[in-house]
Amino acid sequence: MxxxxxxxxxxxxxGAGGVVVAHTMPVLIFVTGIAVPLGLVSADVLAYERLAGLxxxxxxxxxxxxxxxxxxxxxxxxxxxxxxxxxxxxxxTFFRVVFYGAALWGTLLPLFLLVGM
Amino acid sequence: xxxxxxxxxxxxxxxxxxxxxxxxxxxxxxPFTDDQSVLQGVQYIKDYLDGSLSFRWSCRMAICGSxxxxxxxxxxxxxxxxxxxxxxxxxxxxxxxxxxxxKDLIIDLSDxxxxxxxxxxxxxxxxxxxxxxxxxxxxxxQLDRIAQFSSCINCMLCYAACPxxxxxxxxxxxxxxxxxxxxxxxxxxxxxxxxxxxxNAHEGVWGCTxxxxxxxxxxxxxxxxxxxxxxxxxxxxxxxxxxxxxRGGN
Ligand code: SF4
Ligand code: FES
Numbered sequence: 001m002x003x004x005x006x007x008x009x010x011x012x013x014x015g016a017g018g019v020v021v022a023h024t025m026p027v028l029i030f031v032t033g034i035a036v037p038l039g040l041v042s043a044d045v046l047a048y049e050r051l052a053g054l055x056x057x058x059x060x061x062x063x064x065x066x067x068x069x070x071x072x073x074x075x076x077x078x079x080x081x082x083x084x085x086x087x088x089x090x091x092x093t094f095f096r097v098v099f100y101g102a103a104l105w106g107t108l109l110p111l112f113l114l115v116g117m
Numbered sequence: 118x119x120x121x122x123x124x125x126x127x128x129x130x131x132x133x134x135x136x137x138x139x140x141x142x143x144x145x146x147x148p149f150t151d152d153q154s155v156l157q158g159v160q161y162i163k164d165y166l167d168g169s170l171s172f173r174w175s176c177r178m179a180i181c182g183s184x185x186x187x188x189x190x191x192x193x194x195x196x197x198x199x200x201x202x203x204x205x206x207x208x209x210x211x212x213x214x215x216x217x218x219x220k221d222l223i224i225d226l227s228d229x230x231x232x233x234x235x236x237x238x239x240x241x242x243x244x245x246x247x248x249x250x251x252x253x254x255x256x257x258x259q260l261d262r263i264a265q266f267s268s269c270i271n272c273m274l275c276y277a278a279c280p281x282x283x284x285x286x287x288x289x290x291x292x293x294x295x296x297x298x299x300x301x302x303x304x305x306x307x308x309x310x311x312x313x314x315x316x317n318a319h320e321g322v323w324g325c326t327x328x329x330x331x332x333x334x335x336x337x338x339x340x341x342x343x344x345x346x347x348x349x350x351x352x353x354x355x356x357x358x359x360x361x362x363x364r365g366g367n
Contacts, residue, residue: 004314015353
C-alpha cells in the first residue's frame with residue numbers, strides 16, 4: 001500500500017496547465033474569437049509580423065511555450081482520468097503513451113521551433 | 118396512523134444470504150405523514166409488514182452515521198431524508214453501493230474500518246505529555262484548520278458516491294483521506310511523515326480523479342474533495358522536496 005506514486009509529475013503539469021488555462025484562455029478567446037471578428041479591436045493586433053515579434057525575445061518565447069505546452073498537459077491528464085471515470089480501465093499504459101506523448105510532442109516541437117527562431 | 122395518511126410505495130432491495138440466490142426488489146405500501154423520514158418508513162415496514170427486513174440505524178438525527186442507503190440511486194442518510202420529498206412517486210431503497218451486502222440494507226463495512234484504522238485517526242504527540250503538563254492548548258485558528266474535516270460521521274456515503282472506489286477497492290477513499298488530513302493538520306499531532314506514506318501511494322490521494330461527487334453527497338458538509346485536493350498538493354511537495362531536503366521525504 002505504501003509504494004510511492006509518480007503521479008505528482010503529471011499532476012503538477014496538469015495543475016500548472018489549469019492555472020494557465022484559467023488565466024489566459026478567456027482573454028485569448030475574447031480577443032481572437034470575439035473582439036477582432038466583431039471589429040471591436042483592429043485586426044492588426046493579430047497581424048503575423050506583430051505576433052511573430054513576440055518570439056523575438058526570451059520572455060516572449062517562454063510565454064508562448066507556456067501557453068502552448070501546459071494546457072496540453074492539462075487536457076491530456078484530464079482526458080486520461082475521464083476515461084477511467086467512464087469505466088475504461090484497461091490499456092492504461094497505452095493511453096498514457098498516447099495522451100502524455102501528445103502533450104510531450106506539443107512541448108518539444110514548439111521548444112525547438114522557438115529556440116531556432 | 119390516521120385515515121388521512123398518504124400512502125407511498127417503497128421498493129426495497131432484499132437479500133437474505135441463507136435463502137436468496139441473489140438480491141431482488143420487494144414492494145411495500147407505507148402510510149406516512151409529512152414529518153416522517155425514510156428511516157421511519159422502513160421502520161414501519163419492519164414493525165407492521167415484514168419483520169425480517171434488516172437495516173442499521175441508531176440516533177435518528179444524522180449523527181451516528183449508520184443509516185446510509187441508496188435512495189432512488191443517491192447515497193443518503195435515511196433519517197435525514199423525508200418521504201414527502203418523493204411522494205407521489207415511489208422510493209427505491211438499496212444497500213450502499215460499492216460495498217458487499219451482508220443482509221438487505223446492511224453492508225459489510227470491514228473494508229472501510231480497515232482503512233480508517235490504517236490512517237491512525239487519533240493524535241500521536243511527539244512526546245507523551247504528563248498529567249502535570251496539563252491539557253494541550255489550541256488556538257481558535259489552529260482549531261479552524263481541522264474543524265470542518267473533523268465533523269465526519271463515518272457514514273460512508275462518500276464511498277458509495279465515488280466511482281473510483283467502485284473501480285479500485287484498494288483506493289483509500291474520501292473519508293479516510295479527509296480524516297488523515299484532519300490529524301495531519303492538527304497542531305498537537307506529530308505523525309504526519311508516517312501518514313504521508315499512505316497518501317503518496319497510488320492507492321492514496323492519487324486514486325482520486327477529481328469527480329467531486331463525494332462532497333455533493335456528504336451530509337455533514339465535510340467537503341472530502343477539498344481535503345483530497347489539498348493533499349495532492351501536499352503529496353506533490355513531498356515528492357519533489359525529498360530531493361532538496363532528504364530528511365523531509367521518505
Ligand atoms: S466525509 Fe461526509 S460522506 Fe464521507 S463518511 Fe464522512 S460524513 Fe460521511
Ligand atoms: S440514524 Fe444515525 S445518522 Fe441516521
